[in-house]
Amino acid sequence: MKKKIPLSIPDLKGDIKKYLNKAINENWVSSAAPGVKKFEQEVAKIAKCKYAIATITGSAALHLALKTLKIGKRDKVIVPDFTFAATINAVELSGAEPVIVDIGENDWNLDIKLLEKAILKVKPAAVIVVHTLGHPADMKSLLKLKKKYKFKIIEDAAGAMGAEYLKKRVGCMADLGIFSFNGNKVLTTGSGGALLINSITLLRRANILSKQGKTNADYKYICSGYNYKMSNINASLGYAQIKLFNQTLKEKLKIAKIYDFAFKNIDKFSVMPRNKNVKSSCWLYSLKMSSKKEAKSLINYLKKRNIEARFFWVNLSSQKPYKKYNCFSNGIARKLSEKIISLPSSTNLSQKEQMLVIKSIFNWIQKK
Ligand SMILES: Cc1ncc(COP(=O)(O)O)c(C=O)c1O
Structure with missing residues (x-):
């Protein structure tokens, strides 16, 4: 294994x-x-x-x-x-x-x-x-x-x-x-x-x-x-x-840059959006899939290859403990919930491992 x-x-x-x-x-x-x-x-x-x-x-x-x-x-x-x-x-x-x-x-x-x-x-x-x-x-x-x-x-x-x-x-x-x-x-x-x-x-x-x-x-x-x-x-x-934080941050950004480059011409999903004039810490590199079904399919495909990808947050207002609160909604958080998946983003992810993640995602796209 x-x-x-x-x-x-x-x-x-x-x-x-x-x-x-x-x-x-x-x-x-x-x-x-x-x-x-x-x-x-x-x-x-x-x-x-x-x-x-x-x-x-x-x-x-x-x-x-x-x-x-x-x-x-x-x-x-x-x-x-x-x-x-x-x-x-x-x-x-x-x-x-x-x-x-x-x-x-x-x-x-x-x-x-x-x-x-x-x-x-x-x-x-x-x-x-x-x-x-x-x-x-x-x-x-x-x-x-x-x-x-x-x-x-x-x-x-x-x-x-x-x-x-x-x-x-x-x-x-x-x-x-x-x-x-x-x-x-x-x-x-x-x-x-x-x-x-x-x-x-x-x-x-x-x-x-x-x-x-x-x-x-x-x-x-x-x-x-x-x-x-x-x-x-x-x-x-x-x-x-x-004391090594700046180096850690650079490693995080490098991981994001490699994913950004790999996925720039892919229309099967979009990558996490970032505002202009900001520098993100790129905590968890995430993709927006076209549907919950597609997201699940990719997560399972990667899981079979021993790669951990996970659904990101589910909006609060649709969940039992928080339904009671006043909510100003435009439907976006609900729409995004269960469509966003996060990819391996640890700073100790090796380039070889990241390439394997990317290659597996390309294989998943081809099989679709
Ligand atoms: C947006 C946000 N706020 C607060 C927290 C809570 O931090 P902690 O787990 O250290 O209590 C987290 C943890 O992931 C978070 O993502």
């Missing part, structure tokens, strides 16, 4: 063992370790923001972002219809009411015209914008709307670390933002995330909230909070790799 070519797995580089051993030898494994602070500084450098707080997950970072902005009961928060459940679940957890807005066909990110309609109707306290697949959303238009209607923006840049919008790194172009470092992300700490911050006031508030509402080791609380800080075991994994 040939070795499986996985969709997206960790590519642990750098002095991982050195930093893990350091944490163990110094007996500094908890979130209070200086290593966590060092990792946070490196994350902030990548995002080009002032501060970062490393968290146990990206999901926790999203919830922390909402609570830091004092969003809760009686507030409405807009989320895209096309995202991972963590985006909307964080809103539910905060006590606010999610409002779902559809996406545009050109970038699979929030549809700006529909968003303005929704803003006028529901007057949200915040909008969570997701940079789908690492492709930056239209931040210029979003910031214009923010100025006009006064609401907070949280960037869910879970898979968009290193991506750029008009030469600016995404993640903290507005109020707050988050990254995810789970196992399939551009950089992984096993499990983890980060809250990205530019304001010292928000940093102070987020820090207290992330540590059960405490400012120091005493059992005295300023507010009710959470236990969201990343441990030094995870931070050590991140710190070792983050």
Whole structure:
């Protein structure tokens, strides 16, 4: 049996063992370790923001972002219809009411015209914008709307670390933002995330909230909070790799470039769209198939050849837990659901493996 070519797995580089051993030898494994602070500084450098707080997950970072902005009961928060459940679940957890807005066909990110309609109707306290697949959303238009209607923006840049919008790194172009470092992300700490911050006031508030509402080791609380800080075991994994992040990003983009080139004359499917003036992190290289049947057929064909391809997100508003929420739909997220498939995109994918993926897709096309 040939070795499986996985969709997206960790590519642990750098002095991982050195930093893990350091944490163990110094007996500094908890979130209070200086290593966590060092990792946070490196994350902030990548995002080009002032501060970062490393968290146990990206999901926790999203919830922390909402609570830091004092969003809760009686507030409405807009989320895209096309995202991972963590985006909307964080809103539910905060006590606010999610409002779902559809996406545009050109970038699979929030549809700006529909968003303005929704803003006028529901007057949200915040909008969570997701940079789908690492492709930056239209931040210029979003910031214009923010100025006009006064609401907070949280960037869910879970898979968009290193991506750029008009030469600016995404993640903290507005109020707050988050990254995810789970196992399939551009950089992984096993499990983890980060809250990205530019304001010292928000940093102070987020820090207290992330540590059960405490400012120091005493059992005295300023507010009710959470236990969201990343441990030094995870931070050590991140710190070792983050020094090589630019190289990792280049590898991701190279994989996308090779797929782009291979598929440029194929009309059986289209490749993931990207806006002009942006640099995507190309987290998971994805194809839009003409139907769910075609998508299934390709996934199964590749599976038989030990190549893992997977359906991407299914829109939230059509799913049971989220049907109850107000939804501004143009039908695009629903139409795309179960038509998009992601291809092997790990940075340790060898050229030989990528060629095999491409060749198998060409064979599938010929057999059709
Ligand atoms: C868009 C988006 N937001 C949030 C998350 C949650 O991140 P985590 O798995 O680290 O909690 C993910 C994870 O894949 C995601 O894709």
